[in-house]
Amino acid sequence: MTSREPPLISTTGLGVVYGKGANPVRAVADVAFTVLAGEIVGIAGESGSGKSTLCAALIRALPRAASLSGEVQYGGRDLYAVSPGELRRLRQRELAMVLQNPMTSLDPMFTIGDQLTEVLEVRDSGGDLRAKGIALLRRVHLTAPELRWSQYPHQLSGGMKQRVLIAMATASAPRLLVADEPTSALDATIQEEILLLLRDVRDAHGTAVIIVSHDLNALRRVCDRIVIMYAGRVVEDGPTEAVFSAPRHPYTRGLIASLPHLEDNDIVLSSIPGQVPDLTRLPDGCAFAPRCTDVLPTCGLQQPLSSGAGHRVFCWMAEVSS
Amino acid sequence: MSAIEQEAGGRGRPPMLALACCVLLVIVAVLGDIATPYAKDFADLSATLAPPFWQDGGSLAHLLGTDTLGRDLLSRLIAGTRISLLTAGAAIFVAGTIGVLLGLLAGYAGGLVDAIVMRAVDAFLALPFILMALALVAALGSGVENMILVMIVTNWARYARLVRSEVLSIKGRDFVTLARIAGLAPHLIAFRHILPNALNSITVLALLDIGRAIILESSLSFLGLGIQPPEVSWGLMLADGKAYMSFAWWITTLPGLTIVATVMAFNALGDWLKLRFDPRAAL
Amino acid sequence: MVKRLGQTLVTLLFLTLMVFALARLTGDPTPLVLPTEATAQDAQFFRHQYGLDRSLPVQYLIFLGNVSRGDFGVSFRYREPAIGFVMAGLGPTLRLTGLAMLLAVVVGLGLGILAAVSRNVWIDRLVNLYASFGQAVPSFWLGLMLVTLFSINLPWLPSSGHGTAGHYVLPVITLSVFASASITRLTRANMAEAMQSDFVHMERVLGLPEASIVLRHALRNASLPIVTYLGLQFGLLLGGAIVTERVFAWPGLGQIIVDAILHRDYPVIQATVLVTAVMFMLINLAVDVTCMVLDPRLRV
Numbered sequence: 001m002t003s004r005e006p007p008l009i010s011t012t013g014l015g016v017v018y019g020k021g022a023n024p025v026r027a028v029a030d031v032a033f034t035v036l037a038g039e040i041v042g043i044a045g046e047s048g049s050g051k052s053t054l055c056a057a058l059i060r061a062l063p064r065a066a067s068l069s070g071e072v073q074y075g076g077r078d079l080y081a082v083s084p085g086e087l088r089r090l091r092q093r094e095l096a097m098v099l100q101n102p103m104t105s106l107d108p109m110f111t112i113g114d115q116l117t118e119v120l121e122v123r124d125s126g127g128d129l130r131a132k133g134i135a136l137l138r139r140v141h142l143t144a145p146e147l148r149w150s151q152y153p154h155q156l157s158g159g160m161k162q163r164v165l166i167a168m169a170t171a172s173a174p175r176l177l178v179a180d181e182p183t184s185a186l187d188a189t190i191q192e193e194i195l196l197l198l199r200d201v202r203d204a205h206g207t208a209v210i211i212v213s214h215d216l217n218a219l220r221r222v223c224d225r226i227v228i229m230y231a232g233r234v235v236e237d238g239p240t241e242a243v244f245s246a247p248r249h250p251y252t253r254g255l256i257a258s259l260p261h262l263e264d265n266d267i268v269l270s271s272i273p274g275q276v277p278d279l280t281r282l283p284d285g286c287a288f289a290p291r292c293t294d295v296l297p298t299c300g301l302q303q304p305l306s307s308g309a310g311h312r313v314f315c316w317m318a319e320v321s322s
Numbered sequence: 323m324s325a326i327e328q329e330a331g332g333r334g335r336p337p338m339l340a341l342a343c344c345v346l347l348v349i350v351a352v353l354g355d356i357a358t359p360y361a362k363d364f365a366d367l368s369a370t371l372a373p374p375f376w377q378d379g380g381s382l383a384h385l386l387g388t389d390t391l392g393r394d395l396l397s398r399l400i401a402g403t404r405i406s407l408l409t410a411g412a413a414i415f416v417a418g419t420i421g422v423l424l425g426l427l428a429g430y431a432g433g434l435v436d437a438i439v440m441r442a443v444d445a446f447l448a449l450p451f452i453l454m455a456l457a458l459v460a461a462l463g464s465g466v467e468n469m470i471l472v473m474i475v476t477n478w479a480r481y482a483r484l485v486r487s488e489v490l491s492i493k494g495r496d497f498v499t500l501a502r503i504a505g506l507a508p509h510l511i512a513f514r515h516i517l518p519n520a521l522n523s524i525t526v527l528a529l530l531d532i533g534r535a536i537i538l539e540s541s542l543s544f545l546g547l548g549i550q551p552p553e554v555s556w557g558l559m560l561a562d563g564k565a566y567m568s569f570a571w572w573i574t575t576l577p578g579l580t581i582v583a584t585v586m587a588f589n590a591l592g593d594w595l596k597l598r599f600d601p602r603a604a605l
Numbered sequence: 606m607v608k609r610l611g612q613t614l615v616t617l618l619f620l621t622l623m624v625f626a627l628a629r630l631t632g633d634p635t636p637l638v639l640p641t642e643a644t645a646q647d648a649q650f651f652r653h654q655y656g657l658d659r660s661l662p663v664q665y666l667i668f669l670g671n672v673s674r675g676d677f678g679v680s681f682r683y684r685e686p687a688i689g690f691v692m693a694g695l696g697p698t699l700r701l702t703g704l705a706m707l708l709a710v711v712v713g714l715g716l717g718i719l720a721a722v723s724r725n726v727w728i729d730r731l732v733n734l735y736a737s738f739g740q741a742v743p744s745f746w747l748g749l750m751l752v753t754l755f756s757i758n759l760p761w762l763p764s765s766g767h768g769t770a771g772h773y774v775l776p777v778i779t780l781s782v783f784a785s786a787s788i789t790r791l792t793r794a795n796m797a798e799a800m801q802s803d804f805v806h807m808e809r810v811l812g813l814p815e816a817s818i819v820l821r822h823a824l825r826n827a828s829l830p831i832v833t834y835l836g837l838q839f840g841l842l843l844g845g846a847i848v849t850e851r852v853f854a855w856p857g858l859g860q861i862i863v864d865a866i867l868h869r870d871y872p873v874i875q876a877t878v879l880v881t882a883v884m885f886m887l888i889n890l891a892v893d894v895t896c897m898v899l900d901p902r903l904r905v
Contacts, residue, residue, distance in 0.1 A: 091812030104803035152901040445619035450844030578746035585741035
C-alpha cells in the first residue's frame with residue numbers, strides 16, 4: 001500500500017510505564033507507529049520487548065496500574081480523550097482484540113451460544129441471533145458449530161476456544177483487530193490455521209490486523225509488514241520481505257539468524273549472546289548496545305534516530321552506513 | 323484486598339490498634355483482681371446505679387458507673403476479662419490440641435480410622451454449637467470448669483478437619499516419602515514435618531476461634547447457664563442490666579461494647595495473620 | 606452422588622448416637638418428672654414404662670428403631686408426643702431463620718458487590734467495618750440494644766412476642782447481622798477476584814455493558830463459594846435463633862429446647878436436636894445440588 005491515505009491508527013511518542021515510586025518499569029518508550037486500513041502488521045520481539053503492552057495501549061485496554069504518555073490517534077481522534085460510552089461503542093463496532101490465553105478468556109459458566117448471543121445483541125444485531133452466531137462460527141472454521149453452540153468452554157479444546165474468540169472479535173467486521181500472541185498457547189498444528197484465519201478476516205472485511213508474536217516464521221507467512229521491538233522500543237519497521245531479506249538492525253539480523261535453519265544437512269541453532277535488559281534500569285543509549293556486534297561509541301550515549309522511509313530502522317550503525 | 327488490609331499487610335505490619343487491644347486484654351487477664359480499682363463484688367449501697375463519669379450524676383470515683391448493688395462497673399469489667407479470656411484461651415488450646423492430634427491420626431492412618439474420625443467430625447459440625455453447649459450444660463451444670471469443657475467439645479472438630487486436609491496434601495509429597503523410606507517412624511514424620519507446615523493455619527484458626535468462644539461463653543452466661551456468681555462474666559453483667567435498660571443503659575451497653583471490641587481485636591489479628599501467611603486468600 | 610448419600614447416612618447414625626448420649630447425659634429425669642410424694646415403686650414403674658431400666662445399648666437400639674419410624678416418644682413433662690412440640694416450634698423458628706437468612710443474603714450480596722466494584726476507598730472501608738463489627742457483636746446484646754432503641758426510647762416496634770408483622774422486624778434484624786457480615790466478606794473477596802479474571806477483561810474489550818459484566822458474569826462466577834457457605838450459615842443461624850428467641854420471647858424451637866433441657870425431658874430434647882440436624886443436612890445436600898446447577902464444570 002503506497003497510497004498516502006490517512007492511517008487507521010497511529011501513535012506518536014507513545015510510552016507506557018508501570019508502577020510509581022523508585023523503580024518504574026518502562027514497558028514501552030517513545031514509539032511512533034502507524035497501521036493503514038486493511039494492513040496486516042506483525043510485531044515481533046522477545047518477552048519483555050513491550051509488544052503486548054503496545055497492543056493493549058493501541059486499543060486502550062491497558063491495566064489500571066499503567067500510565068501512558070504520548071498519543072494514540074484512531075480515525076483522526078485521540079483515543080484516550082474519548083468518553084467511556086463512546087469507547088464502548090468503538091469496542092463494539094470497530095476495535096477488537098484477541099488475547100493470548102484462550103483457556104481463560106471465556107466465561108466458564110455460560111455456553112458458547114449464550115456468550116456469542118450476548119456479543120451479537122450488544123452490536124445491535126437484529127434477527128435470528130442463533131443463526132447468525134452459527135454462521136459466524138462456521139466462518140472461523142469451527143467444526144460442528146450447532147453442537148458447540150450449546151456446549152461450555154471447558155468442553156472445547158484450546159484451538160476451538162481461540163476460534164470462538166476470533167468469531168466474537170470479528171462479529172461486527174471491525175476496522176482493527178489486535179491479536180496478542182494468538183497461537184502461543186496452542187499446538188503447532190493449529191497455529192498455522194489460526195494465522196491463516198486472521199488473514200481471511202482481513203480479506204473478507206478489510207480489517208487491519210496487528211499480530212503480536214515471538215515466532216518470526218509464523219509472522220512471515222501472513223504479514224504485510226513487520227515491526228521489531230526490543231526493550232520497549234521499535235528498532236526496525238518495514239515490509240515483510242524487505243525486513244527478512246535485508247534486515248538493517250543488528251538485533252533483527254540476530255533474530256533471523258537464530259531461527260532454526262538447515263545448512264548442509266545440519267540443523268543450525270544459534271542465539272544472540274547476552275540477555276534482555278532489566279526494564280527498570282535501562283541505559284541512556286541504545287538498549288541493544290551491550291549485545292551488539294557492530295557497536296559504535298555513540299550507541300551507548302544516545303537513542304538512535306530513525307532513518308529510511310518505507311523501511312525504518314533505529315540504529316546509529318545503519319544511519320552511518322546509509 | 324481492602325484498602326485497610328493493603329495498608330497493614332503490605333508493610334508487613336500487624337494492625338496496631340488491634341494488637342494493642344489484644345496485648346492490653348491479655349495483660350489485664352493475667353493481672354486479674356490485682357488490677358481492679360475496687361474488689362469485684364464490693365457493693366457500695368450508697369452509690370447504686372451511678373452513671374459513667376461523663377454523665378450527670380457520675381463521678382470519677384466510679385469511672386464507668388455502678389450497677390444495682392453499687393458495684394463498680396470498671397472493676398467488674400476488668401475481672402470479667404480474666405474469666406472470659408482464660409476460659410476461651412484454655413478451651414481453644416485444649417480443643418486445638420485434641421483436634422490436631424485426631425486430625426493427624428485420621429490423615430496419617432487413613433482407611434477405617436480416617437472414616438470414623440471424619441464422620442464424628444461431620445456429626446459434631448452438623449449440630450449448631452449452641453445446641454450442643456446447652457445440652458452439655460444441662461448435663462454437667464454451669465460454672466467455669468464446665469464452660470471450658472463445653473467450649474472444648476464444640477470446637478475440636480474444625481481443627482481435626484483442618485489438620486487432616488493438611489496431612490493429606492503433604493502426605494503425597496516427596497520429602498515425606500523420602501523420610502518414610504529412610505525408616506523414620508510415622509509419628510516422627512507427623513510431628514517434625516507435617517505439623518510445622520500446618521501450624522500457620524492452626525494459629526489463624528485459633529485466633530479467630532477466641533472471638534467465637536467468647537461470644538459462646540457470654541451467650542451461655544447471659545442465659546444463666548454459664549458463669550455463675552460470684553464469678554464475673556461480661557455476659558452475666560449484661561443479663562444483670564437487662565431490666566434497667568431504659569434508665570441505666572451503661573450496665574448493659576458497656577459490657578457489650580467490651581465484648582465487641584475484644585472480638586474485633588482478635589479477629590483483626592487473625593485476619594492479618596491469615597493474609598500474611600497466604601496472600602492469595604483474600605478472605 | 607451415591608457415595609455422598611452413604612456418607613450422609615453414616616453421619617446421621619453418628620448423630621443419633623450423639624443425641625442419645627447427650628440426652629442421657631442430662632441425668633435421670635425421674636425425680637424431676639414425678640411429684641415429690643412418689644414412692645420408690647412409682648419411680649420403678651415410671652422407669653420401666655419408659656424403658657429407662659434397660660441397659661444403655663438396648664435403650665439405644667429401641668431409640669433407633671423408634672426414630673426410624675418417626676416415633677420420638679412421649680414428652681416426660683406433658684405426656685404428649687414429643688414430635689408435636691417440635692413441630693409446633695418449628696414453624697416460628699423456620700420463619701425467623703428463613704427471613705433472617707433472606708435479609709442477610711440481600712444485605713451481604715449488596716454490600717459485598719458494592720465494596721468489590723466501587724473504586725471509592727471509603728466505601729470499601731465502611732463495608733469492611735460493618736463486616737468486622739457484625740462478626741463481633743453478640744446477638745443477644747444487639748437484640749437488647751435494638752429493643753431499647755426502638756421499643757423503649759422510640760416506641761415504634763414491639764419488644765417481644767409473636768403475631769404481627771411488626772413483631773418480626775427486630776428479631777429478624779438481630780439474627781441476620783452476623784450472617785450478613787460473613788456473607789459480605791465472602792462476597793467481596795470472591796467478587797474482587799472474579800473481576801480480575803481474564804474473561805472479565807475480555808468482556809470489557811468486547812464492549813459489553815459494565816452492569817452485565819458485574820451482575821451476570823462476575824457474580825455468577827463468584828457465587829459458588831458463597832452458596833456453599835450458605836449451607837453452613839443456616840446451621841449457625843439456627844443456633845443463633847435459640848438465643849435470639851430467648852431475648853424476644855419468640856415461641857420457637859429455642860424456647861422448647863431450653864425448657865426441655867432444664868427439665869430433662871429426653872424425648873423432646875432428642876426430637877428437637879435430631880430434627881434440627883436433619884434439616885441442616887438436607888440444606889447442605891440442597892446446597893450441593895445447587896452448586897452443580899450453577900457451575901457446569903461440576904456436572905459430571
